[in-house]
Amino acid sequence: MIFQLISRCCSWLADTAASNAQRLLLAVLAAGPIPRHVAFVMDGNRRYARMHQKKIQQGHSEGFLALRRVLEICMRLNIHCVSVYAFAIENFKRSPEEVEALMNLAQEKLLEICQHGDLLDEYGVRLNVLGNKALLPRDVSAAMAKAEDMTRHNNRAILNLCMPYAARNDIATAVSSAVHNALEKDDTTGEIMEDDIDARMMTSVAGSPPLDILVRTSGVKRLSDYLLWQCCEDTQLQFSSTYWPDFSLRDFIPIILDYQQKVWSS
Amino acid sequence: MSWLASLTLSVLHAVYWLVTFVKSVRNSFQDTSGPLTAKRRKLPLHLALLLATSHETDSNITEENMIESVERAASWCHAAGIMRLTVYDRGGILSRTIPEIRQRLLKHLDASPDESTGSSEIEFPLTPPPSDDSGSRPLSPAAAHSLLKLHVATIRALDKPGKGKQRPNNGKNVVKRRRLSRREPAAPSLIVHIVSRQSGKPAIASAATGLLRSHTFSGAHNCTTSIEHEFNQTLEGENGFPSPDLMIVHDICPRGSYKTPLELHGFPPWQIRLTEFFYDENLTVKKSWWNRQTIDTPGRPLGEIEFRRALDEFGAAEMRLGK
Numbered sequence: 182m183i184f185q186l187i188s189r190c191c192s193w194l195a196d197t198a199a200s201n202a203q204r205l206l207l208a209v210l211a212a213g214p215i216p217r218h219v220a221f222v223m224d225g226n227r228r229y230a231r232m233h234q235k236k237i238q239q240g241h242s243e244g245f246l247a248l249r250r251v252l253e254i255c256m257r258l259n260i261h262c263v264s265v266y267a268f269a270i271e272n273f274k275r276s277p278e279e280v281e282a283l284m285n286l287a288q289e290k291l292l293e294i295c296q297h298g299d300l301l302d303e304y305g306v307r308l309n310v311l312g313n314k315a316l317l318p319r320d321v322s323a324a325m326a327k328a329e330d331m332t333r334h335n336n337r338a339i340l341n342l343c344m345p346y347a348a349r350n351d352i353a354t355a356v357s358s359a360v361h362n363a364l365e366k367d368d369t370t371g372e373i374m375e376d377d378i379d380a381r382m383m384t385s386v387a388g389s390p391p392l393d394i395l396v397r398t399s400g401v402k403r404l405s406d407y408l409l410w411q412c413c414e415d416t417q418l419q420f421s422s423t424y425w426p427d428f429s430l431r432d433f434i435p436i437i438l439d440y441q442q443k444v445w446s447s
Numbered sequence: 448m449s450w451l452a453s454l455t456l457s458v459l460h461a462v463y464w465l466v467t468f469v470k471s472v473r474n475s476f477q478d479t480s481g482p483l484t485a486k487r488r489k490l491p492l493h494l495a496l497l498l499a500t501s502h503e504t505d506s507n508i509t510e511e512n513m514i515e516s517v518e519r520a521a522s523w524c525h526a527a528g529i530m531r532l533t534v535y536d537r538g539g540i541l542s543r544t545i546p547e548i549r550q551r552l553l554k555h556l557d558a559s560p561d562e563s564t565g566s567s568e569i570e571f572p573l574t575p576p577p578s579d580d581s582g583s584r585p586l587s588p589a590a591a592h593s594l595l596k597l598h599v600a601t602i603r604a605l606d607k608p609g610k611g612k613q614r615p616n617n618g619k620n621v622v623k624r625r626r627l628s629r630r631e632p633a634a635p636s637l638i639v640h641i642v643s644r645q646s647g648k649p650a651i652a653s654a655a656t657g658l659l660r661s662h663t664f665s666g667a668h669n670c671t672t673s674i675e676h677e678f679n680q681t682l683e684g685e686n687g688f689p690s691p692d693l694m695i696v697h698d699i700c701p702r703g704s705y706k707t708p709l710e711l712h713g714f715p716p717w718q719i720r721l722t723e724f725f726y727d728e729n730l731t732v733k734k735s736w737w738n739r740q741t742i743d744t745p746g747r748p749l750g751e752i753e754f755r756r757a758l759d760e761f762g763a764a765e766m767r768l769g770k
Contacts, residue, residue: 212452271769
């Protein structure tokens with residue numbers, strides 16, 4: 182029993198030391214330039230699960246834990262806006278069981294992190310759900326609307342949950358909006374400019390600043406129809422070989438250092 | 448205490464630079480890329496080359512490095528069996544040097560008449576300049592508007608059919624106008640698209656204006672799916688360029704001695720939905736140290752090792768398409 186007590190004490194000390202070291206490191210990083218908007222493609226949950234002989238759903242659950250962890254890091258660094266690719270429109274092609282499990286996970290966890298005292302409330306984060314929400318099951322859509330309502334008053338930071346999202350759909354939606362706006366003004370001979378479309382992209386409508394960094398995990402070096410319009414200019418694209426459930430501050434540090442170097446050298 | 452945090456951050460950056468430098472030096476001694484014509488699990492049908500530049504370097508030298516890169520890439524694509532090449536530079540430098548590019552491609556791809564195989568010289572049909580597509584007849588005012596502002600120039604390298612149907616080559620000007628009524632249709636051996644930032648977001652805006660002016664824009668166009676479909680046909684159609692399978696991002700003028708993460712410099716966003724990227728971010732560290740480069744030094748065209756490594760990586764990549 183004494184050994185158990187000692188073991189628990191040592192674990193607690195180690196966890197506390199690790200937590201304090203992380204806070205210190207974050208304070209050091211925050212002494213330099215910090216990106217205003219970072220996007221994540223949370224890739225690798227299923228490969229992570231297979232690698233650890235776990236069920237796919239377990240991989241997604243651990244992916245959610247990684248999301249919480251990374252969100253907290255971003256909030257401590259005062260990153261104003263975080264966008265995450267939670268579900269692609271193409272992902273509806275997956276098995277019905279997996280799609281249903283993902284929808285249930287989203288529904289359950291969204292409400293959880295929006296609760297009073299939880300992560301989004303603690304850091305004053307406003308949640309926006311971006312995507313073709315008409316494709317979502319009604320109960321998931323209702324849960325998302327509720328989560329958005331719960332955080333609408335928050336104004337310190339923004340979390341864009343892209344679900345279900347596709348960049349070409351985003352561009353087409355913006356174009357449709359721009360065209361309809363011109364038609365309403367009875368201006369069929371004018372021109373639609375690049376800025377007209379830019380102002381109607383889902384991230385712009387949600388009040389997000391320009392995208393500074395896009396991170397994709399699991400080693401894949403593609404954008405897979407994510408934020409194409411937003412990241413094709415001077416956004417730094419970072420491809421990490423780590424699977425999303427394993428992504429941590431250790432993987433994020435070089436990304437922040439690269440960004441700082443860019444700002445200092447410009 | 449903020450000075451202490453800043454000092455610690457500087458130390459962290461110094462350590463990071465050292466680690467990055469050691470990695471890049473180690474990698475520079477390892478060339479594990481396969482030969483150009485090696486059998487790979489898969490090959491891109493369409494390769495894009497993004498040539499990144501900086502404003503500080505001499506424009507004549509940059510232009511020469513760019514044209515050299517196009518020439519090399521076209522030659523390697525042809526050797527590797529890649530049918531389509533898109534070359535991008537943000538400022539449109541290449542778009543203004545199409546005649547020279549044609550001449551350089553001809554020099555590289557030109558084959559001497561071969562009696563035994565019947566292969567012969569390559570011809571390049573004249574293509575419309577980027578801002579004028581007078582050779583085509585638009586179907587509608589909207590389509591005409593879109594055609595005029597896609598800013599894509601296309602060069603098709605064709606193999607002439609059979610030696611009996613060869614046209615005599617007087618050796619002076621091998622850029623010929625193709626006359627469809629007198630010959631069999633010829634399959635291009637390589638198609639090269641030259642694009643710039645104007646081919647991207649401005650082209651999408653132009654296509655959107657086309658929709659606005661189209662008399663058929665109505666309830667049907669409320670559906671974003673139909674807009675996507677229409678844009679696929681316009682932006683990736685005959686007067687645009689299709690989505691590349693693989694993109695090599697190459698810094699013509701690497702800056703400083705710090706690694707530079709990948710950026711897309713305004714590449715057309717519509718076409719990069721599923722494009723695989725290849726970029727050696729450590730090249731800048733390597734080159735600037737060994738060559739002691741400053742921002743005034745000439746820069747560098749695309750290298751063959753870089754090209755081969757890109758093909759190797761692409762061959763090993765897995766596509767799940769959402770599943």
